[in-house]
Amino acid sequence: MKTISIAVIPGDGIGPEVVAEGMKVLKTIEQLDPSISFSFTEFPWGCEYYLEHGRMMAADGMEQLKGFDAIYLGAVGYPGVPDHISLRDLLLTIRKEFDQYVNLRPVTLLNPELTPLKGKNAEDIDFLVIRENSEGEYAGAGDRLFKGRPEEVVLQTGVFSRKGTERIIRYAYDEARRSGRTLTSVSKANALNYSMVFWDEVFEEVGREYPDIQTYSYLVDAASLYFVTEPERFEIVVTSNLFGDILTDIGAAIAGGMGLAAGANINPTREFPSMFEPVHGSAPNIAGKGIANPLAAIWSVSQMMDFFGEETWGKRILDAIQEILAEPANLTSDLGGTATTEMAGDRFVEILTANSLAGPA
Numbered sequence: 001m002k003t004i005s006i007a008v009i010p011g012d013g014i015g016p017e018v019v020a021e022g023m024k025v026l027k028t029i030e031q032l033d034p035s036i037s038f039s040f041t042e043f044p045w046g047c048e049y050y051l052e053h054g055r056m057m058a059a060d061g062m063e064q065l066k067g068f069d070a071i072y073l074g075a076v077g078y079p080g081v082p083d084h085i086s087l088r089d090l091l092l093t094i095r096k097e098f099d100q101y102v103n104l105r106p107v108t109l110l111n112p113e114l115t116p117l118k119g120k121n122a123e124d125i126d127f128l129v130i131r132e133n134s135e136g137e138y139a140g141a142g143d144r145l146f147k148g149r150p151e152e153v154v155l156q157t158g159v160f161s162r163k164g165t166e167r168i169i170r171y172a173y174d175e176a177r178r179s180g181r182t183l184t185s186v187s188k189a190n191a192l193n194y195s196m197v198f199w200d201e202v203f204e205e206v207g208r209e210y211p212d213i214q215t216y217s218y219l220v221d222a223a224s225l226y227f228v229t230e231p232e233r234f235e236i237v238v239t240s241n242l243f244g245d246i247l248t249d250i251g252a253a254i255a256g257g258m259g260l261a262a263g264a265n266i267n268p269t270r271e272f273p274s275m276f277e278p279v280h281g282s283a284p285n286i287a288g289k290g291i292a293n294p295l296a297a298i299w300s301v302s303q304m305m306d307f308f309g310e311e312t313w314g315k316r317i318l319d320a321i322q323e324i325l326a327e328p329a330n331l332t333s334d335l336g337g338t339a340t341t342e343m344a345g346d347r348f349v350e351i352l353t354a355n356s357l358a359g360p361a
């Protein structure tokens with residue numbers, strides 16, 4: 001029997017609401033599949049914890065997390081704690097210190113009615129964004145001098161190391177080769193004359209080892225345009241930390257919204273745990289109402305299953321998402337339904353259970 005130990009950090013706002021539904025899915029898998037078991041340990045970290053303890057996680061929090069196989073996270077950030085502190089001290093610390101340098105964010109339209117793009121269907125919107133997740137614009141390097149004075153100067157430095165840039169680009173080439181898809185690099189060398197010139201050079205250099213891969217290279221402004229007008233151009237996309245953040249919200253918008261966008265923060269060496277989370281935040285505007293869409297958090301469970309070699313479950317979860325998307329009454333209001341978070345989660349579990357009892361995925 002395979003046991004996977006999961007650290008659960010529900011976090012803030014709608015985080016706990018959607019994670020509760022993802023946990024139901026994990027517990028269902030465990031019940032249905034005698035070869036898998038999960039152990040769950042929940043951590044109460046986040047903004048409430050901060051208000052009580054003056055920190056976002058326990059002082060030895062990273063030490064506590066280190067031994068788990070995976071982290072399942074809801075969302076971080078809430079009014080009352082400055083975002084640049086809450087996110088840095090929990091989410092970004094985990095991504096960086098556990099060297100989760102690959103952020104996998106699928107943009108896959110599972111139901112053609114959910115895209116706001118006229119005339120686009122499922123074949124047109126089916127790609128994977130591979131976002132650099134450990135450095136770049138998010139390196140946290142900089143300074144603020146002469147604060148509040150007329151001569152005030154603020155520096156926010158992008159850090160693009162050769163190791164960091166090469167490894168994410170190489171990961172993307174490998175993924176393109178493994179899946180037989182094209183690879184598009186998104187950068188901005190016309191304006192960012194050091195970092196993005198370097199990025200483009202590395203993309204070309206590494207590409208020499210992959211002559212079989214068809215590549216494209218776009219500036220990020222044009223890529224944003226094509227995400228909306230011609231998403232069919234994209235199969236695998238590799239890009240920097242900040243560009244990947246922004247582009248994947250556009251990706252969410254064209255594939256059904258934030259309630260459906262999932263992400264995996266991967267440490268490919270498996271030296272430290274990888275982390276699975278919806279792309280969305282804590283959504284304070286709907287938190288506490290029980291109406292958040294749990295499907296993004298559930299989709300990230302599918303990514304978790306894939307990561308642990310349980311692709312059959314990964315696929316079953318995606319199939320069940322596709323199936324529930326055809327049942328408007330069982331969807332939350334962001335997708336035009338009237339279901340609560342809990343109702344959508346319960347119906348999801350019913351579909352998953354019925355399908356897996358019915359036979360192989």
Ligand code: NAD
Pocket residue numbers: 014018074075076077078079083087091258259260277278279280281282283284285286291292293294296334
């Ligand atoms: P957000 O993703 O929380 O919300 C953006 C919009 O999408 C809102 O209208 C919200 O209601 C909607 N939405 C998001 N998730 C939804 C869901 N599951 N179901 C239905 N609707 C959903 O982004 P924001 O409002 O810019 O940020 C809120 C807080 O979350 C901030 O503190 C921000 O820093 C933080 N944040 C955290 C993460 C993370 O933990 N990974 C990601 C993004 C933002």
Ligand code: IPM
Pocket residue numbers: 077087091092245279281
């Ligand atoms: C995301 C979020 C985070 C990011 C923020 C909250 C730091 O927007 O996961 O997409 O930019 O990576």
Ligand code: MN
Pocket residue numbers: 245246249279
């Ligand atoms: Mn984001």
